[in-house]
Amino acid sequence: MKMGFRWYGEGNDTVSLDQIRQVPGVETIVWSLHHKQAGEAWSQEEIDAEVSRITTVPAEARERGVTKAFDAEVVESVNVHESIKLGRTVLGTSRDEAIENYVVTLERLARAGVKVVTYNVMPVFDWLRTDLWHPLPDGSTALFYDQGVVDGMDPARIAEAVLAGAPDLTLPGWEPERLAHLPELAAAYADVDHEAMYANYAYFLDAVVPTCEEHDIRLAVHPDDPPFDLFGWPRIVSTKDDLARVLSLNDSPHHGLALCVGSFSANPANDALDAVRTFMDRIHFTHVRNIKHLGGGTFTEVAHRACEGDVDTVGIMRAYAEAGYTGYVRPDHGRHLWDENTTNRPRPGYGLYDRALGIQYLLGVWDAVRAGA
Numbered sequence: 314m315k316m317g318f319r320w321y322g323e324g325n326d327t328v329s330l331d332q333i334r335q336v337p338g339v340e341t342i343v344w345s346l347h348h349k350q351a352g353e354a355w356s357q358e359e360i361d362a363e364v365s366r367i368t369t370v371p372a373e374a375r376e377r378g379v380t381k382a383f384d385a386e387v388v389e390s391v392n393v394h395e396s397i398k399l400g401r402t403v404l405g406t407s408r409d410e411a412i413e414n415y416v417v418t419l420e421r422l423a424r425a426g427v428k429v430v431t432y433n434v435m436p437v438f439d440w441l442r443t444d445l446w447h448p449l450p451d452g453s454t455a456l457f458y459d460q461g462v463v464d465g466m467d468p469a470r471i472a473e474a475v476l477a478g479a480p481d482l483t484l485p486g487w488e489p490e491r492l493a494h495l496p497e498l499a500a501a502y503a504d505v506d507h508e509a510m511y512a513n514y515a516y517f518l519d520a521v522v523p524t525c526e527e528h529d530i531r532l533a534v535h536p537d538d539p540p541f542d543l544f545g546w547p548r549i550v551s552t553k554d555d556l557a558r559v560l561s562l563n564d565s566p567h568h569g570l571a572l573c574v575g576s577f578s579a580n581p582a583n584d585a586l587d588a589v590r591t592f593m594d595r596i597h598f599t600h601v602r603n604i605k606h607l608g609g610g611t612f613t614e615v616a617h618r619a620c621e622g623d624v625d626t627v628g629i630m631r632a633y634a635e636a637g638y639t640g641y642v643r644p645d646h647g648r649h650l651w652d653e654n655t656t657n658r659p660r661p662g663y664g665l666y667d668r669a670l671g672i673q674y675l676l677g678v679w680d681a682v683r684a685g686a
């Protein structure tokens with residue numbers, strides 16, 4: 314297993330590589346070119362520059378005795394253009410053009426030493442929360458999902474409000490640029506059901522997996538977050554049956570999962586530990602974090618420790634350790650601690666402290682099991 318830490322890049326993240334270097338156990342920086350739009354090909358120059366930023370130990374650190382560099386083996390994410398999910402031309406891009414650029418990007422990433430590429434196939438939006446700074450009783454804040462708020466949400470009206478300049482409504486994946494396209498996307502999704510989504514996804518896999526095999530780079534799909542349909546748009550990576558079907562779309566071991574146990578557990582009917590055990594040999598990357606159900610579909614993110622929430626993070630790490638898992642893991646989101654939400658305002662879920670604590674907890678379980686305790 315290799316422990317990773319997501320980093321949004323120089324000037325784009327409140328956390329620095331030097332700070333991450335002080336978190337024991339981190340080997341892999343999970344990165345992306347966050348300015349790239351879905352459907353665009355990434356240039357070799359930009360890829361190489363970012364990889365070298367991550368993998369070079371600065372001179373001061375070398376002088377202090379740092380010998381081991383981070384690797385840049387995991388990318389999260391190369392986003393899949395809506396035309397691919399819809400199986401038709403949308404926003405001026407055909408799916409074949411978008412796929413061609415995806416293939417080129419994979420080849421270039423492989424050339425730079427990347428081993429795993431994460432993505433998701435959620436329609437229109439990535440993960441959804443209703444409060445990014447929800448206060449917890451201990452004074453920290455966490456990402457929070459209130460089903461009641463979502464039930465009353467009309468994306469079309471939110472799009473209008475955000476485009477008219479209401480910044481408070483901007484959630485992850487709800488950037489004004491994307492919301493500007495909402496009417497066109499909503500109309501396109503009106504004709505696409507779950508079956509069509511699976512067929513379009515299979516078409517994509519057939520087109521990209523041969524490149525993955527040739528260049529030995531593995532694809533890892535992140536489950537839907539939350540794992541159920543939203544706003545009437547079809548989600549197809551939500552349940553255990555979905556994961557099995559997704560994997561059966563293409564038998565190549567280069568097509569696998571970025572099993573996010575926090576996202577998956579947001580549906581109380583899902584059993585993340587069971588999914589880890591079932592799909593172990595196709596899990597290339599995993600996010601281990603905890604959430605707590607509050608009833609009626611509402612949940613909050615909590616600390617990584619198993620007893621803090623409803624995800625059996627101990628059982629999950631033990632399952633990975635017992636299987637001798639050789640893939641990548643990261644703590645995913647954390648709470649915002651010690652006033653970091655008011656002082657340096659990290660990206661929601663991506664502060665320094667709680668992810669560092671989470672890593673120590675996860676590695677503690679891993680080390681104990683591996684030591685035969």
Ligand code: DNO
Pocket residue numbers: 389390431432433439440535538573575576600645
């Ligand atoms: C949520 C996060 C996601 C993830 C993307 C992968 O749990 O891990 O934002 O990065 O969905 O494409």
Ligand code: MN
Pocket residue numbers: 535573575576600645
């Ligand atoms: Mn995740």
